[in-house]
Amino acid sequence: MRPVLALLVLGWLFALLQGAAAHLLPSWTVPDLVLLLTLAVALVLGPGAGLLVASGVGLGADMVSGTLLGQLACLRLLVLVFTRLVAGQLDLRRGLPLVVFAAALVWIDGLGQAGLSWLFLGAFPLQPGELLTLGLRTLVTAPFAPLVLGIARSVRERFDESDARREMRLDTRRAVLR
Amino acid sequence: MSDFLRRIRLPLLFAALLLGTLALMLGDRGKAGDDRHWLSRALLELAAPVQKAVTRPVHFVGDTWRRYVALVDLESENEALRAELARLEEENLQYREALVTSGQLRRIAEMRRDFEVPLLPAEVVGQDASPWFRSLLLDRGQAADVRSGMPVMVDQGLVGLVSATSLHAARTMMILDRRSAVDAMIQRSRARGLVRGLGNGELEFEFMVRGDDVASGDEVITSGIGGVYPKGLRIGTISEVKADRSELLHTARVQPSVDFGRLEQVFVMLHRGPTMDLLFGGGDGDLAEPAPAKVADGR
Numbered sequence: 076m077r078p079v080l081a082l083l084v085l086g087w088l089f090a091l092l093q094g095a096a097a098h099l100l101p102s103w104t105v106p107d108l109v110l111l112l113t114l115a116v117a118l119v120l121g122p123g124a125g126l127l128v129a130s131g132v133g134l135g136a137d138m139v140s141g142t143l144l145g146q147l148a149c150l151r152l153l154v155l156v157f158t159r160l161v162a163g164q165l166d167l168r169r170g171l172p173l174v175v176f177a178a179a180l181v182w183i184d185g186l187g188q189a190g191l192s193w194l195f196l197g198a199f200p201l202q203p204g205e206l207l208t209l210g211l212r213t214l215v216t217a218p219f220a221p222l223v224l225g226i227a228r229s230v231r232e233r234f235d236e237s238d239a240r241r242e243m244r245l246d247t248r249r250a251v252l253r
Numbered sequence: 254m255s256d257f258l259r260r261i262r263l264p265l266l267f268a269a270l271l272l273g274t275l276a277l278m279l280g281d282r283g284k285a286g287d288d289r290h291w292l293s294r295a296l297l298e299l300a301a302p303v304q305k306a307v308t309r310p311v312h313f314v315g316d317t318w319r320r321y322v323a324l325v326d327l328e329s330e331n332e333a334l335r336a337e338l339a340r341l342e343e344e345n346l347q348y349r350e351a352l353v354t355s356g357q358l359r360r361i362a363e364m365r366r367d368f369e370v371p372l373l374p375a376e377v378v379g380q381d382a383s384p385w386f387r388s389l390l391l392d393r394g395q396a397a398d399v400r401s402g403m404p405v406m407v408d409q410g411l412v413g414l415v416s417a418t419s420l421h422a423a424r425t426m427m428i429l430d431r432r433s434a435v436d437a438m439i440q441r442s443r444a445r446g447l448v449r450g451l452g453n454g455e456l457e458f459e460f461m462v463r464g465d466d467v468a469s470g471d472e473v474i475t476s477g478i479g480g481v482y483p484k485g486l487r488i489g490t491i492s493e494v495k496a497d498r499s500e501l502l503h504t505a506r507v508q509p510s511v512d513f514g515r516l517e518q519v520f521v522m523l524h525r526g527p528t529m530d531l532l533f534g535g536g537d538g539d540l541a542e543p544a545p546a547k548v549a550d551g552r
Contacts, residue, residue, distance in 0.1 A: 091379070092307060094307075094379035094380060096382070097380045097382040098308060098378075098516075101454075101514070138297060139381075141424060144278065144296070145278040147383075149278065152271055188385055191278070195278055195279070196282070204453045205452060205453050
């Protein structure tokens, strides 16, 4: 449970950092860390815990965005399931496949946001310039995927480790092997 | 039976969470402004102080850069601004003279009184990181009498409209957002039209072709029609007119007068237009009326 809570807090922190950074920089220069964390969660946590973290992190992103409440949470859930499906076929733990998949995911997520907005808010015409922006955002976001995966993995291990350490404590006064 | 339940546990959890998010979206879509979902208000309330704490250090670094490092062209810019100020003062004098002679000064004074309502300063604590939406998070909310539907501005011009509030936070939809449409007019020719956000940081002015005179360099201001924004707030300058005589509706690019990338403090006009009052309900009836002119000391 503790890795779930830790990753949830990390996701919310990422959402707030993104909001603060987007306030100073053009939004396309800000990597979508929340999306990358969802990807990482799909790879480092089990499916049930992953679903909980993805929806919680998505709600956190919703609160600092002008989207409909639940829109990013819904997309993060779909991203998680999609990533787990792809991870069953491809080894996403290695750098290059991970970056390429993250790039594809930025596009899928961006178009998914537009699609849901079209569905729930009505007409949502995309300008060519916006697709270019999405492309730039992809270039900025995807290279961070290995880093975010590393952070997520170390967070999980750190919070798992404390449990394991208690259980694995050895009494060194006795011979371990006979 | 328990084995079956264990097997469908994950699909059930996924379906429940997915349906939950869809229900949240449907609920949030149906409600406007202050009546939004309680969870939405709670999250907004939670976001503002935390976002503020995160934004402050980022601001500090940005300010340090702007104030001490990026001042290379300050002197030449200062000279140019002084020259521009002198020219504008002269121009202003001439306009005043012309207005007095044509008897319009009284009407302009009335117009000023119309939107001289209390302006509440609010700090921008966050901005939308989504590629499709343009919104700001402000650190003032219902506790400071901020309500959905109130215009937000800075000294350079119009910023947008408060779209959601909690007790101590408010979200503002910028006029750059693709969902934004402002009834506007050209200051010089009085040609009317709609200023729409394109979602990519640009604005577009749509106007009917009836010999309307719209040219590059024209100032675009709010028309006051539509009951959302008061008349006379600056929106931007026409940068390019797309003249296609075969079409009834013409469009022109508008360069926003507000530098949306550098918003730190904005002013919420504590006045809600009649249309917004109808849209967001009459619960705050006292706010629908033009507030007493507390700040009109200068008149």
